[in-house]
Structures are given as C-alpha cells and as structure tokens.
Amino acid sequence: MFHRRAERICLAIIGGAILLLPACGGGAQPTPTSAPPSPTATKAAAPTATLAPRPANTATAAASTPTPVPTQKPATPTAAASTPTAAAAGKYGGVLSMAMNVDPEHFDMHLASGVSVSMLFKQTYNGLVQYDDKTYNQVLPELAEKWEVSGDGLVYTFHLRQGVKWEDGKPLTASDAAFSINRMAHPPAGLSSPRGGAVLTAVTKAEAPDPSTLIVTLKNRSASFLENLASDWVVVEPQHVLEAKGDMKTTVMGTGPFTMTNFTRGSQYVFKKKTDYFVAGRPYLDGISVFIIPDAGARIAALRTGQTKMSALGSASVVDTKDREQLKKDMGDKLVIAAHSAFSAEYVYVNTRKAPWSDPRIAKAISLALDRRAIIALSGQDGVVAGYMDPLTPWALPLTETQNLPGFRADKAADLAEAKRLMAETKLGTINVTVPYSNVFEHTAIAAKSQLAQIGLNITLALQPTPAEVSKVLGERKFDIVTYASSQPTGDPDMIIGTAFSAKGTRNYTGFQDAEVERLMGLQTIELDQAKRKAITNQVERRLIEVSPSTIPVFWRVFDRLYSSDIRGFTQGPGMFLGEKFDNVWLAQ
Amino acid sequence: MRTYIARRILLFVPVLIGISMLIFIFMRVVPGDVAVTILAGPDGGGTIDPVKLEQLREKLGLRDPLVVQYGRWVWDLVRLQPGNSLVSGAPVMGEIRLRLPVTLELAILSMIISLSIAVPLGILMAMRQDTPVDYIARMLSIGGLAMPTFWSASLMILFLSLWFNWLPPLGYHSFFSSPIANLKQMIWPALSLGYLMAAVVSRMIRTSLLEVFRQDYVRTATAKGLSHRLVVTRHALKNALIPVVTVLGVQIAALASGSVIMESIFSLPGLGRSLVTAIQYRDYPMVQTLVVVFAFFVVISNLVVDVAYAWFDPRVHYK
Numbered sequence: 072m073f074h075r076r077a078e079r080i081c082l083a084i085i086g087g088a089i090l091l092l093p094a095c096g097g098g099a100q101p102t103p104t105s106a107p108p109s110p111t112a113t114k115a116a117a118p119t120a121t122l123a124p125r126p127a128n129t130a131t132a133a134a135s136t137p138t139p140v141p142t143q144k145p146a147t148p149t150a151a152a153s154t155p156t157a158a159a160a161g162k163y164g165g166v167l168s169m170a171m172n173v174d175p176e177h178f179d180m181h182l183a184s185g186v187s188v189s190m191l192f193k194q195t196y197n198g199l200v201q202y203d204d205k206t207y208n209q210v211l212p213e214l215a216e217k218w219e220v221s222g223d224g225l226v227y228t229f230h231l232r233q234g235v236k237w238e239d240g241k242p243l244t245a246s247d248a249a250f251s252i253n254r255m256a257h258p259p260a261g262l263s264s265p266r267g268g269a270v271l272t273a274v275t276k277a278e279a280p281d282p283s284t285l286i287v288t289l290k291n292r293s294a295s296f297l298e299n300l301a302s303d304w305v306v307v308e309p310q311h312v313l314e315a316k317g318d319m320k321t322t323v324m325g326t327g328p329f330t331m332t333n334f335t336r337g338s339q340y341v342f343k344k345k346t347d348y349f350v351a352g353r354p355y356l357d358g359i360s361v362f363i364i365p366d367a368g369a370r371i372a373a374l375r376t377g378q379t380k381m382s383a384l385g386s387a388s389v390v391d392t393k394d395r396e397q398l399k400k401d402m403g404d405k406l407v408i409a410a411h412s413a414f415s416a417e418y419v420y421v422n423t424r425k426a427p428w429s430d431p432r433i434a435k436a437i438s439l440a441l442d443r444r445a446i447i448a449l450s451g452q453d454g455v456v457a458g459y460m461d462p463l464t465p466w467a468l469p470l471t472e473t474q475n476l477p478g479f480r481a482d483k484a485a486d487l488a489e490a491k492r493l494m495a496e497t498k499l500g501t502i503n504v505t506v507p508y509s510n511v512f513e514h515t516a517i518a519a520k521s522q523l524a525q526i527g528l529n530i531t532l533a534l535q536p537t538p539a540e541v542s543k544v545l546g547e548r549k550f551d552i553v554t555y556a557s558s559q560p561t562g563d564p565d566m567i568i569g570t571a572f573s574a575k576g577t578r579n580y581t582g583f584q585d586a587e588v589e590r591l592m593g594l595q596t597i598e599l600d601q602a603k604r605k606a607i608t609n610q611v612e613r614r615l616i617e618v619s620p621s622t623i624p625v626f627w628r629v630f631d632r633l634y635s636s637d638i639r640g641f642t643q644g645p646g647m648f649l650g651e652k653f654d655n656v657w658l659a660q
Numbered sequence: 661m662r663t664y665i666a667r668r669i670l671l672f673v674p675v676l677i678g679i680s681m682l683i684f685i686f687m688r689v690v691p692g693d694v695a696v697t698i699l700a701g702p703d704g705g706g707t708i709d710p711v712k713l714e715q716l717r718e719k720l721g722l723r724d725p726l727v728v729q730y731g732r733w734v735w736d737l738v739r740l741q742p743g744n745s746l747v748s749g750a751p752v753m754g755e756i757r758l759r760l761p762v763t764l765e766l767a768i769l770s771m772i773i774s775l776s777i778a779v780p781l782g783i784l785m786a787m788r789q790d791t792p793v794d795y796i797a798r799m800l801s802i803g804g805l806a807m808p809t810f811w812s813a814s815l816m817i818l819f820l821s822l823w824f825n826w827l828p829p830l831g832y833h834s835f836f837s838s839p840i841a842n843l844k845q846m847i848w849p850a851l852s853l854g855y856l857m858a859a860v861v862s863r864m865i866r867t868s869l870l871e872v873f874r875q876d877y878v879r880t881a882t883a884k885g886l887s888h889r890l891v892v893t894r895h896a897l898k899n900a901l902i903p904v905v906t907v908l909g910v911q912i913a914a915l916a917s918g919s920v921i922m923e924s925i926f927s928l929p930g931l932g933r934s935l936v937t938a939i940q941y942r943d944y945p946m947v948q949t950l951v952v953v954f955a956f957f958v959v960i961s962n963l964v965v966d967v968a969y970a971w972f973d974p975r976v977h978y979k
Contacts, residue, residue, distance in 0.1 A: 076889065078784060078787055078788060080780075082780075082784065084776070084780040168830070173937070174748075174937070176698075176747050176748060176941075177747065177748045177749055184700075260715060261715055261716070261718075261719045263699055263709070263712040263715075263716065268709075318749070320748065320749040321748070321749050321750055335758065335831075335832060335929055336748075336750070336755065336758070336929065336934075337759065337832075337928075337929030337930075337933060337934060338831055338832040338927070338928075338929040339830070339831040339832070360830075360831065362830040362831055362927065363927060363929075364830070364927045365924045365925075365927065365933070366814070366817075366924055366925045366926075366927070368814050368817055368818060368925070369817050369827075369925060369926070369927060372817050372818065372820070372821035372827055373821075373827060373830065375821050375822075375825075376821050376825050376826060376827045378827055378829075378830055379830070401822075536690070536691045536692040537692050537696075537697055537940065537942070538700070539692075539693075539696045539697040539699075539700035539708075540691070540692060540693070540696060542696070542700040542708050543693070543696045543700070543708050543713075546708040546709070546710065547710070
C-alpha cells in the first residue's frame with residue numbers, strides 16, 4: 072500500500088550508516104592471535120624486580136620473606152660516584168608513552184602531594200641527592216657531588232656540581248638550593264608545603280655561603296635525613312622564578328633530563344629530552360608522552376594494545392585481580408608485573424583524648440576483633456597483614472612473627488573471645504559511635520561495622536564528601552573513631568612509626584603516648600649504624616605489639632606496577648616517590 | 661517574530677542570573693571545603709594544620725561575606741574574565757576555550773548520528789507498522805534506551821582492544837589540525853550517545869507519524885492521487901516532526917550529562933569532565949562558571965527549538 076521505494080531508501084540509509092561508520096572509525100587489524108615478536112633475544116636484559124616476592128598472608132615458615140638487613144649507607148659518597156657519566160648500556164631513541172588517571176593539580180613540586188604531580192615533574196627537576204634506582208638501598212649524588220656531616224650530626228655541608236644550568240640559561244647555584252629547602256621546610260605565609268611536616272621536619276635552616284656550597288642545619292641528629300633528601304619530592308626550583316612569580320604552579324623550568332614542551336589539561340603532557348643535560352649520555356629516551364586516561368578499562372586496553380607502555384603509580388595502576396590475570400594471559404611475556412609497597416596502610420584511629428576511648432582495653436579489643444583478612448578480601452586489592460612497620464621494608468619484624476600475633480592471626484575464635492572479655496571488663500555495655508570514612512577506603516569501614524558489632528560497638532557510618540574531609544576530621548582531633556589510610560613518602564621508621572606513634576608525631580591523631588616507645592624512637596632516630604637501628608626498630612615494634620596502641624593498623628597495601636617489557640633500565644622501587652626519574656630508562660624497540 | 665526573538669534573548673539575563681545565584685548558593689551549602697582539598701591533596705593524604713587552613717582561606721577570599729564573593733564573581737563573569745581556578749591557578753577562561761570545542765563537537769556529531777539513524781528508522785517503523793521490520797526496529801530502539809551509556813562505551817573499548825587490537829588514538833587531536841585522527845577519536849563516543857538519542861527520537865517519530873497518518877488531510881491527499889512519497893514528505897512529515905523537535909530540545913540538555921561519561925571513558929578533554937573534577941575539588945570559580953556556560957547553551961538551544969516550531973507549524977504565532 073505505501074510506497075515501496077521510500078521504504079527501500081530508508082533501509083538503504085540505515086544499512087549504509089551501520090556499515091560505513093566502523094569504516095570511518097579507522098583501520099582495524101583483526102588479527103588478535105598474531106604472535107608478538109620473539110622475546111628470546113631480548114630476554115637477557117628483561118627487568119627483574121629487586122623486591123622480595125609478594126608475601127602471602129599465611130605465614131608458615133616456608134612462606135615468610137627474608138627481611139634483609141639494610142646495607143650500610145655511606146655518609147659520604149665514594150669518589151667513583153662523583154663523575155656522572157655512567158657507562159652507556161641502553162639504546163637511544165623512542166618516546167615512552169604513559170597513562171595517568173588524573174591531571175596534576177598544579178606544577179609546583181614543593182607544594183603538592185599528589186602522585187600525578189611527582190610522576191610528571193620528577194622528569195624536569197633534580198634533587199640534591201637521589202636513590203640508587205637499581206637497588207634502592209643507597210643514596211647517590213645528584214646536584215650535590217659530595218657532602219660532609221659535622222661531628223654532632225647537626226650540620227650537613229653539600230658541595231654542588233658546577234656547570235648546571237636552568238632551562239633559561241642561568242646557572243644553578245647553592246642559593247637556589249637553599250631557597251628551595253627553606254621554602255619547603257618553613258614555607259612563607261600563605262603557602263603550605265607537605266615537606267615541612269614529613270621529609271624535612273628536622274631542618275632548621277639552609278644557607279648558601281657561596282655559589283657552590285650549601286649548609287643545612289638540623290634541629291637534631293637524624294639518621295633518616297639523607298634518605299629523606301633523596302625522596303623524589305625534594306627538588307630544587309629556580310629562585311629567580313619563584314621570587315618573580317610567587318610559585319611555580321603554572322610554570323615548569325628545571326634542571327632535569329626532560330623539559331615539558333606542551334600540555335593540554337585533561338589530555339596529555341609531552342616531554343622532550345634535553346640535549347645538554349649535565350649527565351653526559353643521558354637521557355636515552357627522546358621523550359615521554361603522558362596521556363590522561365580517567366577510565367580504568369581504557370587504561371588496561373591501552374596497555375594491551377601497546378598504545379601506552381606503562382601506567383603511572385598510585386590509582387592509575389590499581390587493577391582488579393581478574394583484569395590483571397586476563398592481561399597476563401593476553402600479553403604474556405610482553406607484560407611485567409612488579410609488586411611494590413606503597414608505604415601505606417589502612418588504620419582504625421581511636422581517639423584516646425575522648426572518653427570512653429582513653430581506656431586502652433577498648434583499642435586492644437578492637438584490634439583483636441578485626442578480621443583483617445576479610446577486609447583485604449572485601450577490598451579486592453592486594454594487601455599484607457603485618458605489624459606496625461611496612462613488611463616490604465627491611466625494618467619490619469618477620470612475617471612469621473607478626474602474622475601469628477593475636478588479632479593478626481587467621482584464626483579469630485580465641486581473639487574474639489578475648490575481645491569480648493576485655494569489653495565486658497570495661498563495664499561500658501553497648502557503645503554507640505559515629506565513624507567518618509571516605510569512599511576510597513569504604514571496605515574497612517563497612518567491615519569494621521559488622522565485625523565490631525560483635526564486641527558491643529554500635530557503629531553508624533558517616534560518609535565524608537571528599538577524602539580530604541577525613542584528613543580534616545583527623546587533624547581537628549575531636550573524633551571518636553575514624554577509619555582511613557596513611558601513606559608516607561619514604562619507608563623509614565621515622566616516617567612510618569615516628570609520625571604516627573611518637574607523642575609529637577604529625578600523624579599521631581589519637582594521642583597515643585608510651586614512655587618506652589618515646590625512648591626507643593629517640594635512640595633509633597640518631598643511630599647511624601643500620602644494623603643497630605634495625606634492632607632498635609624491632610624493639611619498638613615489639614613494644615607497640617605489647618601495648619596495642621590506639622592507632623590500629625589493618626593491612627599494608629601492596630601495589631602492582633604493570634608495564635611493557637619493552638621498557639629497560641627501569642626497576643620499580645618501593646613506595647611511590649622514589650626513583651621515578653627516567654634518565655636511565657630506555658626502550659627496547 | 662523578530663520582536664519575539666528579541667524578547668526571548670532579553671529573557672536570557674534573568675534566567676542566567678537566577679542560575680548563577682542558585683549554583684553559587686548550592687556550592688557554598690554543599691559540605692566540603694576547597695581549602696581542605698587543596699591542602700590535603702586529591703588523595704586526601706596530607707596533614708592539615710588549622711593555622712595554614714585559615715591562611716589559605718583568607719588568600720582565596722573565602723572569608724569575605726558571601727554577597728561580596730558573589731558580586732566579585734558576577735562582575736568578573738560579565739567582563740569575561742572569571743578568574744583563576746582555585747586549585748591549578750590557571751585561568752578559567754582558558755580552560756573553557758580549550759574544552760568547549762571538544763564538547764560541542766561531541767554534541768554535534770551525536771546529534772548528526774542520532775538524526776541520521778532516527779529519521780529513516782522512525783519513518784520506516786511507521787510505514788511498516790506491525791510487520792517484522794517494525795518489531796526488529798522497535799527492539800533495537802528499546803535496547804538503546806535500556807543500555808546505560810557507560811556500559812556500552814566500556815564494552816566498545818573492550819571489544820575494540822580485544823578483537824581488533826586497536827584503540828582510538830590517545831591525546832586529543834582537534835578537528836582543524838588533523839580531521840581524520842579527530843574523527844577516529846570522536847566517532848565512538850558519538851555513536852554511543854547517538855544510539856541512545858536515536859532510540860528516543862525514532863520512537864517519537866514513529867508515534868507522531870502514525871497519529872498524523874490517521875488525520876483526514878492525509879486521507880484526502882492520498883485520495884487525490886498523490887504518490888505516497890509525496891504524501892509523507894510534503895504533508896505528513898512536517899507536522900509529525902513538531903513533537904519530535906520538543907524532544908530534541910530536551911535531549912540537548914541530556915547531552916551535557918551524557919558527555920561527562922563519554923569524555924571520561926574515551927579520555928576526551930571536554931567541559932563535562934572538567935566540571936566533574938572541579939566539583940570534586942569544590943573549585944568554586946570553575947564550577948560556577950561552567951554551570952553558567954552549560955545553562956547558556958541550554959537556553960539558546962531552547963530558543964532555537966521554539967523558533968523552529970514557528971517554521972514547522974504555521975499556526976503558531978509569536979507576538
């Protein structure tokens with residue numbers, strides 16, 4: 072009845088549209104089974120992670136990871152390390168493509184704390200010293216060629232390398248270094264630097280008596296000071312630019328191996344190699360392209376198709392276990408998975424300044440009642456149950472000891488009974504409490520609600536609008552119980568234990584105090600012999616286990632770095648802020 | 661007609677003022693503090709010193725009375741210099757200039773795709789009512805309505821990478837600098853969004869065409885001996901499209917929310933994504949300005965829709 076021609080025309084348009092659109096979508100190569108180029112030739116140089124393999128949560132004697140004693144870190148570098156022309160072992164050329172999940176909030180390394188800032192701008196700046204990016208157990212010169220420490224350990228004198236220039240041609244002087252260190256340790260009014268409360272707490276002041284000498288004065292002897300200086304975050308920014316502009320939030324100008332040539336917020340950041348970098352023969356790479364890919368599935372797809380060769384640290388690399396296994400199957404040898412610690416743990420904070428939480432039996436009962444392995448399973452991420460120190464650092468007690476402690480062990484029956492008994496002793500009955508939490512770490516809060524209900528804590532969860540709000544609640548120190556995570560820039564005992572458990576620690580939100588812990592921490596912070604320091608740290612950990620403090624560790628987070636085996640010269644270090652400068656990295660093809 | 665359009669354009673001003681006040685109040689009422697987010701960092705890992713917090717608030721002008729802050733922002737907006745982002749320090753106008761073309765292009769491409777699918781499909785469904793063709797087409801359109809866009813977009817990426825070992829090029833290419841690369845990136849999100857919109861519009865066309873076919877004047881036209889093609893195109897279609905134009909107007913507003921999801925999944929630096937990030941940070945100047953920009957486009961497109969009525973339906977007279 073109706074006109075057939077019109078109908079045929081409509082069908083043709085629709086059919087044509089459906090057929091043509093994928094064609095204008097671009098060249099498709101329907102050969103998913105094409106074998107990757109034979110990897111045997113390049114296998115010899117394939118990177119191996121130097122960290123111990125991922126520890127299991129069932130610490131039988133066979134499964135425990137050996138805890139290596141930290142090697143003696145030299146206070147002054149050997150002469151061989153002062154000339155920076157390393158032997159060329161890599162191939163020149165190629166652009167490394169990397170995926171990141173969020174934009175950096177701004178470009179100023181002194182003021183930021185997000186990993187997206189450090190991943191990008193570590194390439195463009197240098198620090199005074201750096202970690203050995205292969206073994207991560209010694210501090211090597213960077214802008215400082217050599218240094219001396221005064222007898223009392225309070226004054227460090229650094230001798231800076233000559234001939235280093237900023238991108239605008241002006242020379243780097245010790246004055247720049249002093250300005251940067253002072254800016255980070257004691258920021259001017261209106262600015263706030265996370266370095267002041269963390270890696271540079273011990274610094275009183277930095278001075279530059281002449282253009283090639285930097286003198287840093289400390290408040291107290293600090294065994295961790297040099298390592299803190301080696302953190303990726305401590306970089307030298309140009310004084311003349313800082314004085315002119317106030318901050319470097321929108322400008323990048325450094326001495327590093329790469330320079331940022333252009334960027335589009337939300338899309339990509341492009342870095343090109345510097346031809347006159349002060350380490351001759353470096354960097355190997357022609358450039359680095361960082362793409363902002365917010366969706367996790369898209370990042371995995373980009374890795375799979377080879378469009379990106381690695382993802383940035385932190386949330387960009389968080390991959391569901393199923394996705395990781397699938398990726399391993401699809402990419403086979405072309406994928407390297409390096410497990411590393413993040414110096415980060417999730418905690419339950421119990422505020423001893425408020426009644427009734429000042430009763431230590433409550434914190435002890437909570438620690439006993441928490442089923443840590445169930446929380447890890449709920450989170451869907453990798454985690455290790457351990458004590459009060461990051462188990463992937465050399466400073467922690469062995470897992471065979473910590474994973475079998477009451478509260479931390481797998482069998483909860485005896486622990487639960489003991490927890491109930493302790494709570495009954497307090498005669499407080501059922502306690503109603505509101506627990507603020509952030510959606511990023513909701514698994515701990517949700518699990519704690521049901522697990523702690525068994526010992527008489529009636530928890531109401533209060534979701535905070537942003538993770539930063541939980542930090543604010545903790546900082547105000549008026550809370551009852553909070554579940555949150557804490558991460559540190561280095562794996563040093565001063566950082567992980569000191570900031571949380573010393574009476575004046577910047578992250579001691581719960582008001583915990585123990586005379587013995589204070590005494591031991593005071594001893595370890597000035598002990599320069601690594602073996603002795605480890606012994607003291609073990610004592611601290613055992614003491615903490617004994618008193619069961621109000622800052623209760625739930626589990627230690629383990630991250631996986633996924634990257635293509637084409638990337639050579641790269642060894643994934645512990646934590647997120649060590650050794651991410653790519654001057655020694657090269658591409659196999 | 662001209663007076664009508666002029667009056668509508670004048671009405672923009674109170675509408676935008678109302679929206680600006682609403683979003684300003686809303687952002688101040690919502691819990692969450694931009695100073696806290698700036699100090700603690702996006703992952704919330706930093707420690708917050710109450711003294712520094714107050715200093716930062718002072719510096720950002722957050723301690724001034726609300727009326728002063730609002731007035732300052734509106735005055736800046738009128739001069740087209742809505743200040744800097746509180747978080748990155750970069751000017752908001754620069755962000756908008758960079759991101760607006762991306763979102764606009766996505767919206768235009770989605771509309772083109774959706775109309776080119778929906779119009780023929782809708783006409784087909786109406787002309788072949790209750791035949792297998794109609795049922796299949798209706799199933800396709802219900803599928804489009806039922807599938808969430810984030811799901812179909814993620815599936816698209818998964819299948820592209822798994823089956824074809826191919827992904828759209830990373831790093832946004834603008835249409836004017838490299839059109840092929842740009843289309844390769846934009847076609848997929850536009851397809852997702854376009855399919856959803858086509859589902860709605862095609863059903864609308866079908867329903868309203870069927871209604872028009874039942875009208876007397878169509879019967880007269882057929883009885884006159886006009887070919888069916890002429891009956892549909894000259895008489896029925898124009899009248900059937902009136903309700904469709906209404907739906908399209910509403911869809912344009914929905915494009916804004918759809919673009920957020922598409923921009924996140926396909927890594928496009930568009931306005932939708934920067935709005936979401938700004939909201940997470942509570943970056944007040946950014947959020948407020950972007951909302952006003954979105955509102956402006958919605959208001960303009962509604963004006964275009966209203967004017968289009970007059971073209972489609974001569975009975976409509978604006979005074």
